[in-house]
Amino acid sequence: MDKVKVGILGAGGMGNVHIENLLKIEEAEVKAVCDIDGQKAEKLAAMAGAAVYADFDEMLEKEELDVLYILLPPYAQAGQFEKAADKKIHIFIEKPIAITSDRGKSMVDAARKNGIKTQVGFHxxxxxxxxxxxxxxxxxxxxxxxxxxxxxxxxxxxxxxxxxxxxxxxxxxxxxxxxxxxxxxxxxxxxxxxxxxxxxxxxxxxxxxxxxxxxxxxxxxxxxxxxxxxxxxxxxxxxxxxxxxxxxxxxxxxxxxxxxxxxxxxxxxxxxxxxxxPADHKFLEDEDFIRMVKENRTEFCPVEEGLRSxxxxxxxxxxxxxxxxxxxxxxx
CATH class of the missing domain: 3.30.360.10 (Dihydrodipicolinate Reductase; domain 2)
Structure with a gap:
């Protein structure tokens, strides 16, 4: 793997935080940004010269991604994790991973079934x-x-x-x-x-x-x-x-x-x-996750930890x- 190809789902405040970090990480390349708010998506994507999508399924179909960052509010988690996992895409997801433990268990089961690496944003x-x-x-x-x-x-x-x-x-x-x-x-x-x-x-x-x-x-x-x-x-x-x-x-x-x-x-x-x-925790977690994927290292805070919390x-x-x-x- 040359560079880790990244897609971002969610162009809100956390989207800005993570894309700024990813642009500093040599091993990462942001390829696509998806958000239902087109203006937010375009603004974020412009920072990395990335493609813009309003439809998540379309982004998954058209882009060859190694990693997906899921940066959605709790209520908006509606199966995106499972769809990406089924495509063998490694996933970073912000906390809380879901608004119910049943949804969280579905995520954990999908990650285990597909053998992907995951990280939860407990920075x-x-x-x-x-x-x-x-x-x-x-x-x-x-x-x-x-x-x-x-x-x-x-x-x-x-x-x-x-x-x-x-x-x-x-x-x-x-x-x-x-x-x-x-x-x-x-x-x-x-x-x-x-x-x-x-x-x-x-x-x-x-x-x-x-x-x-x-x-x-x-x-x-x-x-x-x-x-x-x-x-x-x-x-x-x-x-x-x-x-x-x-x-x-x-x-x-x-x-x-x-x-x-x-x-x-x-x-x-x-x-x-x-x-x-002092340390920049959010940068460290992004850097650690990207290198974890690139070097096939052991997960630090996998989705199981997100579910247990x-x-x-x-x-x-x-x-x-x-x-x-x-x-x-x-x-x-």
Whole structure:
């Protein structure tokens, strides 16, 4: 394979982010852009000299693609993944991969059947401080997992589709899933979750049907516990995803996925290390995926991981709708 030929489905904000990254990656060549909004598609395609399509099936038929980037809102996932997988096209898909776990399971089954490589846009997994702690967990230096405290907070009306729970799934689904995913990535898959949610600040906003505050408690087979909160009533203009992670031998307090205080528990007491190595997570995930395809390397965050985190937030949402009833978190 000379260059990895890329098609992009979805010319919104994430389309702009990813195409800018792909243009910097020597091994990638953007061949086509598809969106029902012709002006958006043309603008994005012009950046790469790519072909423009309004019909996804037509793009699949006419273009010989190695990779497809699916950058659609949750409600717009309607079988495009499966169609591309059946053509043996490798797929990058933004989170959440779908608005229901049934749709997500269909994607996973299609990927497995066709043997394609996949990547989900959980970019915080590429945080340098996150990666540092992950290595300590994997080599045993962190000790037993104890407690995860995570929070997602912002204050924005967002796009009209985002405010409609039937189109985005809610803040837990569309935003806080990043924090739920990091929790899973570091602590393993939870066995149960109990949640509550409400609409405190936006009940009078027309068309605003998603929750604007939520809290969940999760338990793991290891005995570890997690607390995750989210709200859309915090500081305007800021989108914060923060977490603290407690393990038997190290406590880590994150200011971002790249910046954290590592407190090591030793026989002599405590040793503190301040870590700060900024990185462009979205670029790293794009570069990693393209090279993964070109070099036939092992997947880092395949679609199975997207489904498992979707199952986690789905169980959290179901629990909140049942006034905090504990829900088992399915694995797949």
């Amino acid at each position: 915080m997994r590429y945080g340098t401080a996150v990666s540092k702690l992950k290595r300590l967990i994997e080599d045993g230096s962190a000790g037993k997992p104890v407690l995860f405290n995570g929070r997602y907070q912002c204050n924005s009306l967002h796009a009209p589709w985002w405010r409609d729970v039937n189109l985005c799934g809610g803040q837990i689904f569309e935003q806080a899933i990043h924090v739920y995913d990091i929790c899973r990535y570091m602590y393993g898959h939870p066995k149960a979750v109990a949640s509550f949610m409400g609409n405190v600040c936006h009940a009078d906003v027309p068309g605003y049907t998603v929750e604007d505050v939520s809290v969940s408690i999760s338990s793991f087979t290891t005995g570890a516990q997690a607390s995750i909160t989210a709200n859309n009533c915090s500081v305007p203009g800021r989108w914060d995803a923060l977490f603290d992670m407690i393990f038997e031998k190290v406590s880590v307090f994150f200011k971002s996925p790249d910046e954290a205080e590592f407190h090591y528990i030793t026989g002599e007491g405590e040793r503190v290390e301040y870590f700060n190595e 979707l199952l986690y937030v789905e169980a959290s949402l179901f629990s909140a709708k049942m006034d905090g009833e504990k829900m088992r978190v399915e694995n797949y």
